[in-house]
Amino acid sequence: MKRNQVILLTAIILLVLWSCGGGEKQAADQSMQKEDIKGKDMTTPANQGGYGFEKLAEDMGYVTYVMQPEEQIFFGDPRAKKGGSFNHLSTRFPVTLRTEGQNANYVENSTIASLCYESLISTHPVTLEFIPTLASHWKISDDKMKFWFRINPDARWSDGHAVIAADVVATWDLHMDETILSPSDQLTFGKFERPVAESKYIVSVVCKELSWRNLLYFGASMVILPSHYLNQIDGSEYLKEYQFKMLPGTGPYVIKEEDVVSQESFVLSRRTDYWAKDDPMFKYLNNFDRIKFITVKDNQPLMYEKFKKGEGDLYTVSKARVWVEETDFEAIEKGWIQKKKVYSEQPAGTSGYAFNMRKWPFNDKRIRMAFTYLYNREKMNEEMYYNEYSMMNSLYSGSVYENPNNEKVVYSPEKAVKLLKEAGYTKRNDDGWLINKDGQVLRFEIAIMKGSDYMVTPVQQMMKDYGIDMQIKYIDGNANWKNLMDRNFTIYMQNWTGLVFPNPETSLKSSLADQKDNNNISGFKNDRVDELLMEYDTTFSQARRVAIIREIDGIYSDIHPAAWGIARNYQRILYWNKFGFPEYMVSRFVGDYRSAFSYWWFEPEKEEALQEAMANNTSLPVGEIDVKFWPKYLEAMNNE
Secondary structure (H helix, E strand, O other), X not given: OOXXXXXXXXXXXHOOOOOOOOOOOOOOOHHHHHHHHHOOOOOOOHHHOOOOHHHHOOOOOOEOOOOXXXXXXXXXXXXXXXXXXEEEEEOOOOOOOOOOOOOOOOHHHHHHHHHOOOOOEEXXXXXXXXXXXXXXXXXXXXXXXXXXXXXXXXXXXXXXXXXXXXXXXXXXXXXXXXXXXXXXHHHHHOOEOOOEEOOOOEEEEEXXXXXOOHHHXXXXXXXXXXXXXXXXXXXXXXXXXXXXXXXXXXXXXXXXXXXXEOOOEEEEEEOOOOOOOOOOOOOOOOOOOEEEEEEOOOOHHHHHHHXXXXXXXXXXXXXXXXXXXXXXXXXXXXOOEEEEEEEOOOOOOEEEEEEOOOOOOOOOXXXXXXXXXXXXXXXXXXXXXXXXXXXXOOOOOOOOOOOOOOOOOOOOHHHHHHHHHHOOOOEEOXXXXXXXXXXXXXXXXXXXXXXXXXHHHHHHHHHHOOOOEEEEEEOOHHHHHHHHHOOOOOEEEEEEOOOOOOOOHHHHOHHHOOOOOXXXXXXXXXXXXXXXXXXXXXXXXXXXXXXXXXXXXXXXXXXXXXXXXXXXXXXXEEEEOOEEOOOOOOOOOOOOOHHHHHHOEEOHXXXXXXXXXXXXXXXXXXXXXXXXXXXXXXXXXXXX
């Protein structure tokens, strides 16, 4: 249930080269800028990370990863073309465009980060091995308590500065500044001593604790920001000054201030001077000249209509009813819009209803369990969702980390009524609502966005049938998220993305339970889980890590901070037939629409054929609906 970290890891697996830029800062170091813009740095010795380091790297204990030719397809399709635009419709305009600090844990911010800023290293899109990004090489001490990174001297910020070791130090300093109002940052990056710039291009960091996750956190999760900006401001100034203005970045896109229209849209523009544009790992990624994010606030039906009119290029069909009953219109039947069910190995994440265990009535486990037994998700799946889903009974549904002994909760009014009586709700008032001995009505409020009521009103009726007054309040997405982060809620309809590498610490650690602005939303506290979290980070045995997560999952299930919902292992998408993409369409571990930003490209010939077909009312080829590249790939791997 993590957002801030989850989001960064999801960006890593997308293997997108990140960069956003926005204007010059008067206080920046102009002399360094001129030197770096002028040309390559031929003065830094090879043994200090300068050019020629590659010849010395192995003897110095550094490693890297070299992509093999047969892997090229997984790093972007060689058929990809640069150019064109992609219009993406979104349900909300982000509170901030920042990728760090308060309110920067929306999925929109993670998407910006995945298209914008780079980390030192990243992970292979198929094997999850570490691969180079800003750092060409890295080294790990024998005791695994110290890391070194050699920054590629070719790496450049969008304003022309070279990327240097001092940028890593400044980025860590920002994360550790409590005035950015993101306590989970201090929890995560407080696991390290302050990094040391050992030379212009070599940076080292010492871990305070042994953990298999340390290299992932520091090397692959921490996107690097420019020191020549950060050194001029503190955390609170960063929050204010860069609310809707971007720091320079290092990758293929920039967001220009003039392309941000508050509450309406923002545009990412592809850079032609991107420093790694010719690198085989990245040259076939990030192909669109412009990616425009258009806000259609809290109105999925309107968003769908705008997509059908061509105002958006891709639409994710979240509702099974829409998929089954409303995708038979002319544009789909004639192939102008393509309909695909794309399978991947993206973690299912967590959906359902999260309880605020700090507040009445869900501070009582019996009430939490009664709600769960009355939540007839099986009936909803059958009657509303066309049996498109499976039932979720774990934080790690469908993965190796799921505890098989978790209760497989099914609809049971008998169990619910028994628990309600045990909790003191034995009578009803004249209006039919359950009351306790003090006459207090079992009543609570849930805040939702318009368009979500079709999922919530059936649950409201299920509660009403048994005397529970679940009141619905409509609220916009930003306000709802703020209330969640401020703990100003009683029950929250949740839908968190999952992680390839589970990280329960930022959502389950007891020390976060009573703090705001973190992902321990239910107020979960458990001493045994805290012990397991410590062991989880220090064991290098994958088998033991699986066992630990399963135990945590079992404890969580027993405490029951959430009534789990439903899950599926595929994405239902519609898109206008004018794009090219790899055979797999989406990344192995990030199987949603964000893959389109990185892996897809605009096909002028397809666009011409589409316009001609629409003008003449003729048909285009309609392909297979199911795209099962990744399940077949996994099956083939298992059979080897």
